[in-house]
Amino acid sequence: MPEIFQYTFMIRALIGGSMVAILAPAFGLFIVLRRLSLIADTLSHVALMGVAIGFVTNTFPTFVALIATTTSAAGIEQLRARGRMPGDAALAVFLYSSLAIAVIIISKSSGFNADFFGYLFGTVLSINDRDLWLIGILLVVVILFVISFFGELTQSAFDQDLAHVSGVRVTATNLALAVLTGATVTASMRVVGVLMVGALIVIPVLAALRLARGFRTALLLSIAFGLLSVWIGLVVAFYADLAAGGVIVITTVVMLALAETVGRGRDYLAERHGIAPAGQSVTQEDVENTLSADP
């Protein structure tokens, strides 16, 4: 058995990391397509406030963070949907107020600064059973949600008005999407830390979008890139004795670069063979076909 599997903390890290690697990009696909990446970022700061409160009150920090992110997500969505405040203004208010509260709590209390640092930069190597259970439950909830509401999610990602006229309950879908974004952020926070949560949610998805043609492929590719990044990142971090969160995020960026390269190569080949590539311009033949088509 390789050395890496002889440590319980490494096995826990691999299990927790893998669950988050499925959860974050699977849900991230809808976050990216709806251009909500900034919400993920805001909610990660809200999660930080939750963690601080958890430490001070001596409760389970990840759970407090989950409550904080999901309720804030619902609040942000309500403000946005009712047009009370421009979307990014609402985000700024939530981001800075929660960060300020976190800073005040940390400065007033001494003794947990080291742990807190871990939440900022990721603590996947010190993940405990309680965290694993919570992440596991969130994973099941989010996967069931994505599968059951796949139609609604893809419709509202394409266009909110079109979705409404197709009969999709857009307001309810948006609220659920926001709340589960909070849950996804909280789960991912344990692996890559508050400051890099957005990376795990967004970057594997960008890599997948470069290569995928259909929605299902994009979903599966996002998850595949997420899993590869976490596995490679954890192994490299273990043997090179580096910060796991940072290595994982760098690996996602390498994946994105690879996907771009493969995508470009494919476009180049397609162009040479006269096939219109994904995301590129239209061939003359297509134009003629469309024009000559008798409606």
Place this chain on the structure above:
Amino acid sequence: MTVERADEVDRERQADLDLENGQTTLWSAGSDGENAPSNRPTVCEFKSTWYSYGGGEPAVEDVSFKVHEGDFAAILGPNGSGKTTLLRLALGLLKPGRGSVELFGQSSSRFRNWSRVGYVPQRVEGLGTRFPATVEEIVEQGLYRGIDPLAIFRRHGRKDVLDALDVAGIAHLRHRPIESLSIGQRQRALIARAIVGRPELLFLDEPVSGVDAVGRDRFHELISALNQEHGMTVFLISHDIGAVMQGATVCACINRTVVFHGAPHHLTGEHLSELYGFPVDVLLHDALHEHR
């Protein structure tokens, strides 16, 4: 030809009558006298509708008109005239400040029977994000009939989808990523998406903006065919007068309020000048292609 002419005269008479009676009914040029609007059900109706954004100047002011089953209604107006607001009110995306808007006799904000309605927007939010969907997948979205937990496992290639792609003239593009299409092709894909569920009423918002002249003509032919051959009621928003003259049976000119409504051949340069706020001198082609 003579028969058509007689029809034309009939229609004009009826339209004049409507105007004299002060009715808000839009007269549509049906194929025969029995098809008069009063005999056909109303599918969309604005009743003294008012709307203003954020409580400012009204964007829509006391608008009343009806669209009947089988109509090809063109809503004309300059930019900022409230055309798109009207459309959003009709689709229940906005709630009127005063008055009401009805779809199939039901308040549009409470309307839920969306399978009867198709919609082709001017722009789509999701495009430009490398949206991962083939043309076929986008058209399939039009078949949405409520929550389906197994949707993710369903196979492609349903006959309805292929038929709709055929009607829209883009069957050969069905496996292509939606983002790789030209603007005109995307609009056809959106038409296919809108008609795949065989709606009774089709809303289009400036569907040809950004499409070249040839594409525009073909697009209007397609919409006319949907109206005449497939029996769909059409509610088209445009700032392009040519579009109205080609296939529309009724038209309403909007500049916050209704400036003109009636058959397109009753539309004069004076109406248009009032609409656009400067003298308009146009050669109008009516249904018989006579220059007036």
